[in-house]
Structures are given as structure tokens and as C-alpha cells.
Amino acid sequence: MGSIYNDTNPAFSGPTGGSSLAAFFDNRSDAESAVSRLEDAGVPVARIRLMPGYEADVKNTGAMSEDRSGFFDALADFFFPDEDRAVYAEGLRRGGFLVQVNDIDDALYDTVHDILDDEGSIDMDERADLWSLEDRQQGASNTGFAGSAQGGKASENLAVSESAFDDARPVAMRDTAHGSAKVRAYTLPDPGTTSSDETNRQSQGQSQTQSQGGSHQSQGFRRDH
Secondary structure, three states, X not given: OOOOOOOOOOOOOOOOOOEEEEEEEOOHHHHHHHHHHHHHOOOOHHHEEEEEOOOOOHHHOOOOOOOHXXXXXXXXXXXXXXXXXXXXXXXXXXXXXXXXXXXXXXXXXXXXXXHHHHOOEOOHHHHHHHHHHHHHHHOOOOOOOOOOOOXXXXXXXXXXXXXXXXXXXXXXXXXXXXXXXXXXXXXXXXXXXXXXXXXXXXXXXXXXXHHHXXXXXXXXXXXXX
16 A cells, blocks of 8 residues: 655644645645745745655555544644644545645745645635535545635534544644635744634633532532532
């Protein structure tokens, strides 16, 4: 069988700045062409990441990996919101390629966006809708990936893997004021601020704790009286 995934920059430890752009490609040649153009444009190699997905061998052309959770976990330090992370993981499972550029200088931002938009990248909202439809027609489970929170009808029908809520990683926020249909823009919250995903997790935890505390108190009141 072919390879599963092999991050071309495994030493990367997280975004060093506040802005990043990401695009997804159906084939390796388009993804590598985008990376080459980014380097030629002056983007430091350390800021570019290429994550290849499942690549079946010749005998299994067109086959998909069964490893949904593995790809989801492999994207942990890309710092995407859970919804986007899950959609990218599904795309990698199906043999696609993800390119992300982090800590983009203002002078290069438009150039990076144009390169990612030009080199055969795909609209992930449309693709997620298509995958959701395929799964429903085949009677498959939708628990491995999710639609975009910012668009795409699939967002209402697809569920995030439970492991999405098990980590305490920093989470970048989708920047809807920038990007395009084929290029997603993200910003990392300023140090000391809490992302919306983390805030939701904390709120849920506090609610559960308060609920449990209230239940214990009422049970104790009944026992005492």
C-alpha cells in the first residue's frame, strides 16, 4: 500500500505569527508547484508546510485510507479550528495535499494568497458537501469529518470526531475578512487571550461541574431532611 502521511516540515512547532493561509490540492504536482512558487517569491521555507495525504500504490489507484482519526491527529499542530481540521483530515484520507503558510509578512500576503489560489486549489466547502452526499448515499458514517462552520451545507450534517475536544492546543480563528473560496485565512489569538473553541470547552466544563455540584447539594439536602 502507499504512504499515509509525511509532513514535509515535521520540526515545525506552531505558528510564530498571527496570520496564515491554507489551501488544499487534489494532486501532488499542483501542491508542489505552489510550494515552489512560494519559495521563489521569497517566502522562507520554514514558514511553508506541505502535508501529503494517503497515496495509494499503482494497484490501488483511487483507494482511500481508512485512517480518519490518524489524519485528524496529524493536523493537531496546524492549529486549525476543529471543523476545518476535520475537513482537511478527510481530504488527506482521500489522497489530497494541504499547503499552509504561516507568519506571513504584510508585503507578501497578497502574493501568497494569489499563488495558493492559482495553482489548482479546491473549494473545501463545496468538496465537504460532496463528501457528505457520497457518505449518505453509501450509508457510511459521517463521524470522521465536519463541514465548514463558515459555509457549506455539509456543516449541518457532519460531526467532528470526539477526539477533537480532547486536546488543549491553541486554536487559530478563521479570518472571514480575508481569504477566498479556495484559500482559507486564519489568525492566531494574541497571547493571553482564549480562543472561542477553548472558551466553549471551558464553559461546558464549568457548566458540568456546577450541574454536578448542584445535584450533589440537592441530594445531600434530601438526605439530611
